[in-house]
Amino acid sequence: MSEKSLAEEVFEIVRNHHAFRGSSLNLIASENITSKEVRKLLTCDMGHRYAVGFLYERMYRGCEYIDKLEELTQFLARKLFRVEHVNTLPISGTVANLVAIGAFTRPGDTMMGLSVMDGGHSSFREVSRYHGVSMVPLPFNAEEYNIDVDQSRKMIAKVMPKMVMLGASEILFPQPVKEISEAAANVGSITVYDGAHVLGLIAGDNFQDPLREGAAVITGSTHKTFFGPQGGIILCKRQYGDAIDKVALSMINNHHINRVAALAYTLAEFLAFGREYARNVVANAQALAESLYNNGLDVICANKGFTKSHQVIFRVKEGAAMEVSKNLERAGIITSMTPLPTDKSETMASGIRLGVQEITRLGMGREEMDQIGRLIAKVVKDPDSVETVREEVRKLASRFIKIHYTFNDNENAYDWY
Numbered sequence: 001m002s003e004k005s006l007a008e009e010v011f012e013i014v015r016n017h018h019a020f021r022g023s024s025l026n027l028i029a030s031e032n033i034t035s036k037e038v039r040k041l042l043t044c045d046m047g048h049r050y051a052v053g054f055l056y057e058r059m060y061r062g063c064e065y066i067d068k069l070e071e072l073t074q075f076l077a078r079k080l081f082r083v084e085h086v087n088t089l090p091i092s093g094t095v096a097n098l099v100a101i102g103a104f105t106r107p108g109d110t111m112m113g114l115s116v117m118d119g120g121h122s123s124f125r126e127v128s129r130y131h132g133v134s135m136v137p138l139p140f141n142a143e144e145y146n147i148d149v150d151q152s153r154k155m156i157a158k159v160m161p162k163m164v165m166l167g168a169s170e171i172l173f174p175q176p177v178k179e180i181s182e183a184a185a186n187v188g189s190i191t192v193y194d195g196a197h198v199l200g201l202i203a204g205d206n207f208q209d210p211l212r213e214g215a216a217v218i219t220g221s222t223h224k225t226f227f228g229p230q231g232g233i234i235l236c237k238r239q240y241g242d243a244i245d246k247v248a249l250s251m252i253n254n255h256h257i258n259r260v261a262a263l264a265y266t267l268a269e270f271l272a273f274g275r276e277y278a279r280n281v282v283a284n285a286q287a288l289a290e291s292l293y294n295n296g297l298d299v300i301c302a303n304k305g306f307t308k309s310h311q312v313i314f315r316v317k318e319g320a321a322m323e324v325s326k327n328l329e330r331a332g333i334i335t336s337m338t339p340l341p342t343d344k345s346e347t348m349a350s351g352i353r354l355g356v357q358e359i360t361r362l363g364m365g366r367e368e369m370d371q372i373g374r375l376i377a378k379v380v381k382d383p384d385s386v387e388t389v390r391e392e393v394r395k396l397a398s399r400f401i402k403i404h405y406t407f408n409d410n411e412n413a414y415d416w417y
């Protein structure tokens, strides 16, 4: 094969991906879809440039418009999140955690955060490990599917960590930020809230308000419930800004400025539409959970109303989650498996995690959640139904192709060149 045909194959693969995704339902809880304008900004010339150094004090020349862009981005982020200080250098949520852990701990220190089995993200464990910080798990109440406040208070007093990391990858309910940050403050520990998953719900004022509940810093991804470009962000009170900026600047040489332009546009989208979007995301998650439950699936936290976030989790047989997610994928329903606190190990997962933020952005509502719940239950109970469900998914997906909660988008969400 010639180099040219190999190069053309790249396009072929990407086109096929678009056709596949456009005919499927994406229920991955950590993804979303961006507006056409955001995608346009991602292809701009700023993606070829560097802007090393602080705003207006760059080591490279040529940054006049980049400085203007970053000033506007910070203004929009401060306004949206009602926060004093913003850092948009992190190119992902993991990098945002790397910066926060680097800013507030030293090798040899201890930090606390949820374990992966209890919904914590692997970056809590891995970043702390690479930084020489030991990570002690925060106690978790599996029935409440939330941090165990009493046990955590005791543990924090005993361990006296330098930092407590709140937030999680599997997150159904607001966390006890006030109680934990008070316990942390009693031993001189700083509280950071990893809002990677729920940043869009926080921005839309429909989950919890970590900074006003006691957290000093929020880290996050900008592409999960927050429907922006893939990237990271750090929001904090003024007194922590210098520590964050210093570490971020020393670790991140190249921060993908086209991403910052796309992020700025998304911040404006959120200022205009964020509340309505976040309200609809949570309502859809609750509607989907109800439908799954009414169709006979073991949706967790039924006694607590299932969820207050974008996520819904249901339990299958221990160790069977991978196979179930593969059957769902064959039916065009894209999900991910997740370990539950009661599973023996991460690989013996029994949880399927769903997120409704992307299908909400495409304009789906209660009726579609009822239908999707029925289709998922059908595949789980009868894998032989995959082909018939695939057809129904195709039809449903073809009716919801426009991106909502943006200024002027009316093209097919999954079209590409």
Ligand SMILES: Cc1ncc(COP(=O)(O)O)c(C=O)c1O
Residues within 6 Å of the ligand: 030, 092, 093, 094, 095, 097, 120, 121, 123, 167, 168, 169, 170, 194, 196, 197, 220, 221, 222, 231, 232
């Ligand atoms: C709680 C949490 N923090 C951090 C991350 C990492 O985010 P990113 O993929 O942007 O690095 C994730 C990823 O899903 C997450 O769930």
